[in-house]
Amino acid sequence: MNRVSFYLFRQILMSVLFSCLAITIVIWFSQSIKLLALIINNGGSLWSFIKLMLLILPTFLPLVLPLSLMVGTLFVYHRMIMESELVVMQASGMGPMALTKPAFYVGIVIALIGYALSTYIAPIANHELVRLQYQIRDDHSVLLLRTGAFNDIKDGLTFYARERGKEGQMRGILLHDTRNKDKPITIMSESGELVHSDHGPQVLVKNGIRQDVDRATGNLSQLTFESYLVDLGALDDNFSTRWREPRERMMDELLNPTGIDDTPLTATRFLAEFNMRLTMPFLSITFVLISCMFILTGTFDRRGITIKIIMAASTVIALEAAMLSVMNMITHQPWFIAGLYIIALLPLPFVLHRLQHDKVTRPTAIVAGAA
Numbered sequence: 001m002n003r004v005s006f007y008l009f010r011q012i013l014m015s016v017l018f019s020c021l022a023i024t025i026v027i028w029f030s031q032s033i034k035l036l037a038l039i040i041n042n043g044g045s046l047w048s049f050i051k052l053m054l055l056i057l058p059t060f061l062p063l064v065l066p067l068s069l070m071v072g073t074l075f076v077y078h079r080m081i082m083e084s085e086l087v088v089m090q091a092s093g094m095g096p097m098a099l100t101k102p103a104f105y106v107g108i109v110i111a112l113i114g115y116a117l118s119t120y121i122a123p124i125a126n127h128e129l130v131r132l133q134y135q136i137r138d139d140h141s142v143l144l145l146r147t148g149a150f151n152d153i154k155d156g157l158t159f160y161a162r163e164r165g166k167e168g169q170m171r172g173i174l175l176h177d178t179r180n181k182d183k184p185i186t187i188m189s190e191s192g193e194l195v196h197s198d199h200g201p202q203v204l205v206k207n208g209i210r211q212d213v214d215r216a217t218g219n220l221s222q223l224t225f226e227s228y229l230v231d232l233g234a235l236d237d238n239f240s241t242r243w244r245e246p247r248e249r250m251m252d253e254l255l256n257p258t259g260i261d262d263t264p265l266t267a268t269r270f271l272a273e274f275n276m277r278l279t280m281p282f283l284s285i286t287f288v289l290i291s292c293m294f295i296l297t298g299t300f301d302r303r304g305i306t307i308k309i310i311m312a313a314s315t316v317i318a319l320e321a322a323m324l325s326v327m328n329m330i331t332h333q334p335w336f337i338a339g340l341y342i343i344a345l346l347p348l349p350f351v352l353h354r355l356q357h358d359k360v361t362r363p364t365a366i367v368a369g370a371a
Contacts, residue, residue, distance in 0.1 A: 004089060008076070008102035016072030016106060023064050023071075024057070031056055038136060048136055055132065058125040059247075062118045063320075066283040069110050070316045073103045073291045074309050081295070081305055096355045100292040107288035114281025119251050127248040155179075159203075161192075169193050173205055175230060185212045187230065203230040246273035272330035272337065279340040283323065286344055287316045289351045297358040319343055 032053060039049045077099075080086045089099060147161045147170065156179040162172025175187040189208025210223040246254060246269050254274040257266075294312035295305070326339040 004094070005098075005102045008099070009105055011076045012073055012103050012106045013109070014072075015076045016069050016110065019071040019075070020061075020064060020068035023068055024061070027060055027064065028053065028057070038133065048132065051132060052129065055125045055129040058117050058122045059129065062114050062122060062277075062280050065110050065114050065117075065281075066287045067316070067320065069107060069284050070287045070291050070313065073106075073288050074295060074312055077103075077292070077295045078305055078309060086296075096292070096296040096358050099296050100289065100355055103288050103292050104285070107285045110288075111281045111284040114284055115277075118277040118281055123248055123250050127244070130245075130248060165191075173203075173208070175203070175205070182215050183212050184215075185210065187211075187228065189228070204228075205230060246270050249273075251277065268331055268334050271334065272327060275330075275337050275340050276327050279344045280323070282344045283320065286319070286347055286351075289355070290315055290319075290347060293351045293354050297354055319347070 035049060035052045035056070038052075039045075077086065080089075086099065147164050149160070151159045156177065158174075158176045160172075160174040161170035164170055169191050170193060171191050173187070173189045173192045175185075177185040177187075187205060187208060187210050189205035191207065192203055192205035195202050195204050205225075205228050207226060208224075208228065210225060210228060212221050213219070214221070249257070249270070251274065254270045257270055291312045294308045294315070298304075298308070323340065323343050326336050326343065330336045330340075
């Protein structure tokens with residue numbers, strides 16, 4: 001790579017990184033509202049919010065990188081045309097293909113990063129993201145620490161504590177359990193505290209009454225106690241018993257899934273996810289070549305450069321929208337998987353032919369000014 005090509009490579013790479021950062025901040029801001037609501041509603045910590053924000057980053061970067069590459073490439077070449085730098089480079093013997101190579105090399109770098117994200121980093125991040133969300137929602141200790149409010153720990157299980165003492169003990173406790181519809185239980189006690197065991201969180205209540213009603217007979221049973229241990233470890237572990245989504249699985253698991261219901265719909269979702277991870281990062285190469293074709297072929301005319309940029313951006317956005325639409329349709333029609341490869345690969349022969357055989361026409365005024 002000569003100095004001119006390296007100069008173009010460096011300019012495009014820096015522009016792509018800046019574009020990616022700008023788009024990422026916008027998406028981060030939109031996602032932060034939903035994550036912040038999760039933290040506030042479930043009493044999560046600031047550190048949990050930071051971890052959620054970091055984990056969500058690899059989940060959308062494979063979609064952002066190709067678009068950032070298109071934006072960065074068009075920006076750099078547009079600036080160089082306006083400043084007549086590309087005119088001078090073309091006058092020195094560099095054709096459209098030679099001018100495209102630095103951007104193509106950047107596209108390869110971005111594509112490799114995209115493959116690392118989509119095939120390895122993103123599945124791990126998605127799984128950890130979901131695990132942390134479940135942990136925040138199912139953190140019963142946080143719910144039990146809220147005083148002066150009725151806390152629905154689980155469907156049919158409500159906890160209330162009037163206040164908290166200086167030593168951490170809760171006072172004025174009410175626990176209402178209707179998980180067994182035929183025999184609801186109500187526990188009222190003067191004080192209590194949260195304890196942890198190998199079986200999960202427990203509440204030790206003192207000086208209270210336990211009441212239960214047999215709906216079949218209508219009889220009320222009442223027990224007065226000095227100390228009573230309410231075990232919350234029997235609550236369902238929603239995360240460990242849940243079915244893992246395809247986006248949380250590694251590539252080998254998508255081809256050979258285990259521990260799931262092997263239905264045609266499930267198999268199709270795994271196959272769609274596998275092929276999407278193979279084709280989505282390759283869009284970086286397709287998009288950068290399309291951008292170069294529009295902006296580097298034809299006439300280097302400052303007055304027509306805006307139209308070229310609009311056409312390049314519209315084409316790239318249309319291809320990415322088509323890719324996302326095809327991914328949504330694969331679940332219902334598996335043969336749409338071929339559409340992923342058609343969208344990613346079909347434009348390349350035409351683009352490469354145009355870049356290889358196009359002869360740039362330079363306006364006389366611009367050539368004279370560049371000279």
